[in-house]
Amino acid sequence: DVKVTQSSRYLVKRTGEKVFLECVQDMDHENMFWYRQDPGLGLRLIYFSYDVKMKEKGDIPEGYSVSREKKERFSLILESASTNQTSMYLCASSQDSGGYEQYFGPGTRLTVT
Amino acid sequence: QKEVEQNSGPLSVPEGAIASLNCTYSDRVSQSFFWYRQYSGKSPELIMSIYSNGDKEDGRFTAQLNKASQYVSLLIRDSQPSDSATYLCAVNSGTGGFKTIFGAGTRLFVKA
Numbered sequence: 001d002v003k004v005t006q007s008s009r010y011l012v013k014r015t016g017e018k019v020f021l022e023c024v025q026d027m028d029h030e031n032m033f034w035y036r037q038d039p040g041l042g043l044r045l046i047y048f049s050y051d052v053k054m055k056e057k058g059d060i061p062e063g064y065s066v067s068r069e070k071k072e073r074f075s076l077i078l079e080s081a082s083t084n085q086t087s088m089y090l091c092a093s094s095q096d097s098g099g100y101e102q103y104f105g106p107g108t109r110l111t112v113t
Numbered sequence: 114q115k116e117v118e119q120n121s122g123p124l125s126v127p128e129g130a131i132a133s134l135n136c137t138y139s140d141r142v143s144q145s146f147f148w149y150r151q152y153s154g155k156s157p158e159l160i161m162s163i164y165s166n167g168d169k170e171d172g173r174f175t176a177q178l179n180k181a182s183q184y185v186s187l188l189i190r191d192s193q194p195s196d197s198a199t200y201l202c203a204v205n206s207g208t209g210g211f212k213t214i215f216g217a218g219t220r221l222f223v224k225a
Contacts, residue, residue: 043215090157094213099144099145099164101145102203106155
C-alpha cells in the first residue's frame with residue numbers, strides 16, 4: 001500500500017511566522033503535490049514536483065514556496081503566514097506512468113491567528 | 114468554465130438503495146478518470162479508476178465512462194450509512210501528463 005505521511009495533523013501558528021509542512025511518501029513516486037482545501041472551493045493546487053529539485057507552480061502559488069531535496073520528501077513553506085492561509089493542506093503523490101493516480105496524506109489543518 | 118463539474122448535492126438516498134453520482138469534464142483528450150471518497154475531516158481516498166469506455170465494477174461500486182459525452186459516473190449499490198461522504202470526481206489532463214483536475218465533490222447522505 002502507498003503511504004503518504006504529513007508532519008502534523010493540526011498546527012496553530014501566528015501571523016508572520018514562517019511555517020514548514022512536510023510530506024513523505026514511501027512508494028518511490030516521481031510526482032508530488034501540495035493542495036489546499038477550503039469549504040466551497042474544493043481542492044486547489046499550490047505547487048507540484050515531478051523530480052528531485054524540480055518544481056512547478058500550481059493554480060495558487062502566491063505566499064508559498066516548496067522544496068524537494070530528496071525523492072520521498074516534499075516540503076511546503078509559508079514564508080510569512082497570514083490568516084487567509086488558514087486551511088486544510090493536503091499532500092499527494094503519484095507514479096510517473098500508468099494512470100497517474102494520486103494518493104493523499106492525512107492532511108494538516110493549519111490555523112493562523 | 115469549470116473543467117470538472119459535479120452536482121454539489123447533498124444527494125440523499127435510503128439505506129439499501131443505489132446512489133448515482135455524476136460528473137462531466139471539458140478536456141476531450143483526458144485519458145484517466147478517478148473517484149475519490151472523502152469523509153468529513155479526512156483526506157480523499159481513491160476508490161475507483163477507469164480508463165476506457167464502459168463499466169468497471171469493484172464490489173458495490175461501478176464506474177461508468179462515456180468519452181463521447183465526456184461523462185463519468187459512480188454507482189453505489191446497496192448503499193450503507195458508512196457510504197455517507199463527499200465523492201470527488203477527478204480527471205487526468207490528457208495534455209498535462211500527471212496533473213489531475215478535481216471536481217468540487219458531491220455530498221452523499223445514506224439514511225438508515
